Amino acid sequence: LPKIAAGAWLAQSGEHVTLDHGVLSIDFATRKIAKLLKPQKVIEQNGDSFTIHTHSTLKNYLVTFKVGEEFDEDNKGLDNRKCKSLVTWDNDRLTCVQKGEKKKRGWTHWIEGDELHLVLATFCSFI
Template structure:
């Protein structure tokens, strides 16, 4: 199933972020780093080739790149985020990408979907939920 969202063919910029602080504290990210990160407006670029994806998130503080194929488990190194390692699996649920991450952090994962020209991302770990909205740049 192709990813049916034209917003993801280019760059999306962070519009809003709810409970980012709770999420990064649950990940164990350094207090000073998460205070700075809270002020950043990262950009996200998602590239697709069939069911293979590259998601590049960049800001003036940190960059993060993840590559995966839907339905294939992979090792994910969260260097640049919390520096944790996990085993990840991304699947489709209708027009939503869902990632479950198994590793050092409990109940960790993310979900991406589109509404209009906005990309939505929900990040979860240790019972903390961060909701982010990105606008096509």
């Protein structure tokens, strides 16, 4: 079982935040605020179970899941949607695919050196 570094991580900047309005359907004001935030992310791992706390001046968010098991996720206050989420390991990365009212959303977390990376994504199929 791969292991992601549990602990507290502080965002250094939002300079690479590119939440394009057409892609993720996130309103203009929320996108602008997201670029300014420097949230703290606290990750707890117990085997294949995870709890991720995200703390910011705008919103606190908590998600708990077990890798490989679909769960109900409520993103109220983020992009205000409910979805079915499934988190799996992709080598040393945690990848979440979300299904619901906004199609094919998700995220990927991984550690590189002493930095925690997060990519928000839309998953497209060109086949």
